[in-house]
Amino acid sequence: MTTADPATDDTPRIGLGIDVHRLERGLRCVLGGVELPGDLGPSGHSDGDAILHAVCDACLGAAGLDDLGTLFPDKDARNRGRDSREFCTETLSRVRGAGLRVAGLDVVVECERPKIAPHRAALRASLASLFAVEIARVNVKGKTAEGLDAIGRGEALRATAIALLVPAR
Numbered sequence: 001m002t003t004a005d006p007a008t009d010d011t012p013r014i015g016l017g018i019d020v021h022r023l024e025r026g027l028r029c030v031l032g033g034v035e036l037p038g039d040l041g042p043s044g045h046s047d048g049d050a051i052l053h054a055v056c057d058a059c060l061g062a063a064g065l066d067d068l069g070t071l072f073p074d075k076d077a078r079n080r081g082r083d084s085r086e087f088c089t090e091t092l093s094r095v096r097g098a099g100l101r102v103a104g105l106d107v108v109v110e111c112e113r114p115k116i117a118p119h120r121a122a123l124r125a126s127l128a129s130l131f132a133v134e135i136a137r138v139n140v141k142g143k144t145a146e147g148l149d150a151i152g153r154g155e156a157l158r159a160t161a162i163a164l165l166v167p168a169r
């Protein structure tokens with residue numbers, strides 16, 4: 001296997017990340033680093049921010065690095081209740097360490113609640129800030145599951161993210 005060197009290889013790198021969390025009543029709902037209103041939030045070992053977890057995995061995947069679960073095992077007590085924005089800081093630092101920068105992010109969030117559309121602008125701004133990329137190069141879309149499966153019954157939420165990385169120079 002040859003490892004591409006960002007110093008000589010201009011080829012963009014693409015990565016995909018997917019994350020699912022259960023939704024439970026009475027939990028804070030933090031998604032994309034933004035606290036959304038409502039009585040339902042994702043459960044998980046960290047703060048359950050499925051958007052940030054999916055975006056981190058997309059970026060790490062594009063850079064050819066270990067995934068989030070390997071870098072921050074959920075068995076590690078230090079990651080209990082952890083603010084997922086810290087995972088973004090670490091991910092961005094590793095992406096930069098690989099000589100790359102984020103050039104585009106697109107995210108689809110599947111859930112019945114919370115409604116994503118009213119918060120799209122805030123989510124885009126938050127992701128743009130966390131991953132050091134222009135807002136125009138970041139998008140977030142909400143989808144429902146038409147009442148089908150666990151997501152359709154409002155028991156879970158799934159975020160799917162795709163990231164484009166390019167050489168940092």
Ligand SMILES: [Zn+2]
Pocket residue numbers: 019020021044048049050053
């Ligand atoms: Zn997660």
